[in-house]
Amino acid sequence: MSAANFAAIAGLRIAVVERSEHVGGTAAFTAGTTWVPGTHRAEEIGAVDTRAEALAFLDASIGSHSPTHPRACGRDSSTSAPKR
Known part of the structure; x- marks a missing residue:
């Protein structure tokens, strides 16, 4: 869109x-x-997603419809999101 x-x-x-x-x-x-796992905002409300849980969810949701590498890269960048 x-x-x-x-x-x-x-x-x-x-x-x-x-x-x-x-x-x-x-x-x-x-x-x-948009769901962005592992952010400090999620932790503030007690919602803690581990990297393994997030990747497992994405793998189960997306399956073989796309390569796994971009999912892992996207997840890596979300952990370094700036705090505001």
């Missing part, structure tokens, strides 16, 4: 096609939120 939005802002004609049977796809079920 972000890419379509920025393309439209740039003056391009776009078409968004929903693959899911629900308008909004999986975002409709998440209220637009």
Whole structure:
């Protein structure tokens, strides 16, 4: 959606096609939120995800639909997110 939005802002004609049977796809079920495990904010409310738990969840959710390397890299970068 972000890419379509920025393309439209740039003056391009776009078409968004929903693959899911629900308008909004999986975002409709998440209220637009993003899960980022292992952050200091999660720890503040007592939600502690280990690296192994996060990767196991992603592997089970995504399966063989994408390579595992980007998941591990993304997880590594979330642990160094700046505290505000």
